[in-house]
Amino acid sequence: MPSLSDFIRTHSGVLIDDWVAYALALNEGRSRLSEHDLRDSAPEILAALEANMCQSQTAQQAIDKSHGEKRASDEHFDRVCQLHAQDRLRQGFGLSDIVAEFRALRASVMRRWRASTDADALSIEEMERFHEAIDQVLSESVKEYVEQAERARNLFAGILAHDLRAPLGVIVNAATLIARTNDTHPELTKAAGFIQRSAASMNVLIDDLLVFARTRLGDELPLAASPQNMGEICREVAEEMGSVLDGKTIDVTTSGNLDGVWDRGRIAQLLANLLSNAARYGKGKIRLSAHEHEETIEINVENAGTPIPAEALPTIFDPLTRINAVTGHRDMAAGAGLGLYICRCITVAHQGSITAESDKARTKFTIRLPRRSDAGTLGPACQPPP
Template identity: 40%
Template sequence: MDLSTYIEKEIEAIVSEWARQASRLAGEGNALTEIELRNTGIGMLSSFAIDMRTAQGGAGQAAKSRGQLADAPSAVKDVAQEHAEYRLSQGFSLDDIIAEYRALRATVLRLWQTTNPSGSDAFQQMIRFNEAVDEALTEAAREHQKRTEEVRNLLSGILAHDLRSPLSAISNSIELLRHVPALPPMGTTATENAQRSVLRMKRMIDDLLDFTRMRLGEALPIAVSSQNLAPLCRQALDEVRASFPDAQVDLRVSGDVEGEWDGARISQLLVNLLVNAIQHGAGDVHLSASGQCDTVCISVSNSGDPITDHAKRTLFDPLMRTYTPPERRGSAAGLGLGLYVCDCIAKLHQGKIEVESSAQVTTFTVELPRAPRG
């Protein structure tokens, strides 16, 4: 008897045997009722049997083994997705779900072996069965990752949004203290330090909110209008100097640097690039803006340790950071979202950002079209 026929004929016996194993394998506190296990087992086994009877040549088998059919529709994926969603809603971990599949695979093959299957045909049937189980496992892992990302991004968004209110209250209190008559020098120093910390926190929260929006599939809000990069650069320098008073940053502007951009977003890009250069570089930081025919270029350069080729590959990925010296770690090091947000802002304006790094200097260059392309 071939394996797919055996599964359908003996499905009740297989499910009963599997349920006994699965109930023991589930994590603590995640016990399932017999009805829950029975419904799951019957649905998965039936989809496996259907998949095994679907014609598949050598080329199809090779493509499946390489993951080239990962997005192709199938009954196995539908059942696996439904199963994963249900288990995750019950509080199961990915390990618990994998344990279920492991028990199901072992139960089917062990029971089928008692019917004495042999020969190359039996071997091929085992391959098809294992392919179906692996496909279901892959879908379960994908669904688990998707659900985990959604929860993580939602929590990040809530956290960033809720942090704005107390931060605003702190900022207002600091501003009031700055206007207290005859404030002693110690108080003046304390308010200046607090104000710098507030500015850093605000940038981190803004980046986190933007990151969350993009991870949840929302586009960053953008309002394009006529802008001049020169004042935007000067404003960015003022903001960065307020947070890093010891940093030496110079500005050079040449040519026509006017265009159609979102001023607030370009300012955010400038500040993030400057902060990145201060935190990860050494010596003076150089900011320049230059106008060309249809584009405007922004560059931020600094000396310091070069960025390795390995680090460059993930430099603009979210939550990735290059090496930061011990004295610059902590709150000043940020979340590692700054360059990711810069990349997104450049792309929003149909531009691009690139980096070149050597033993002498590291330079980030942003190229922006003067006006949005049609």
């Protein structure tokens, strides 16, 4: 009686035909891919499956494999799976399609093998090895597909943010020219002010989108650190944001020696995000303070308003986190989008920390930065130090 691995090797042609026929059905109406196009890595995957099943394996190794642990011999097998995922992404297949075609492959192999032989104890062991191999193929293919799709989305976000800068600059320059013209009608001057403030808000969003795209694509976030005074940065940002945030008062208090070495532009971006969040989701006056704290500089942004739920605080600095999705409250979004994720990226780049606390009385963000760090660039993880 032929083993299952022998059956796969000797019947690979008909098994590939089954696979391609199902892939053609999945792809129907989407593109003009031919049967030849859809065969791509099918022979390599079947050969890798057969080779994987033929490897000697102890009981402990079988358990380790079920837990996702790899052996050195799996490297080629995994690479074949990754190439298949890349092909399917390029061909327009969805993630559910990849799962479906491997499910169909599993069913095809088992159906044809059962029809060609009688099952016994040995065949049961062979089936276990086959299912293990299929699961590994599926796991690696799905992982690679997700990573490549996410990279494509992030690359698109970076390109979009970069290309938005030029037309936004034209809008800002035109609005500034209108506002400075002496004989401009008062209503037109007022409208130019609206344009300037909206353009400033858009510029902050574009900066955030660019940082997000760079860190998610694995690029480094560059820092240009130089001697600065944190008090000056706080007052400057508060003044700029005060012109954008209509009806919001920002109180700035500073104390002690606030000199240090930081990237002024990135710190300003960080503060602008926190002040924008406070204005959008808080109530009343916003308090921005900076003071000495032992060997660090501590910055606080504080406001009253609806508290952030305790269950949302652990993930508030994660990218694309929306608190209203966690709590169900439509009025709560202090942590939505990218702003707080960018704040964490910039803080970590300066080897500092950022925390949030919230109760019925206030919501407070606290940043602690060393006066001088070895800040140079930030790696892609954008994660706080352990």
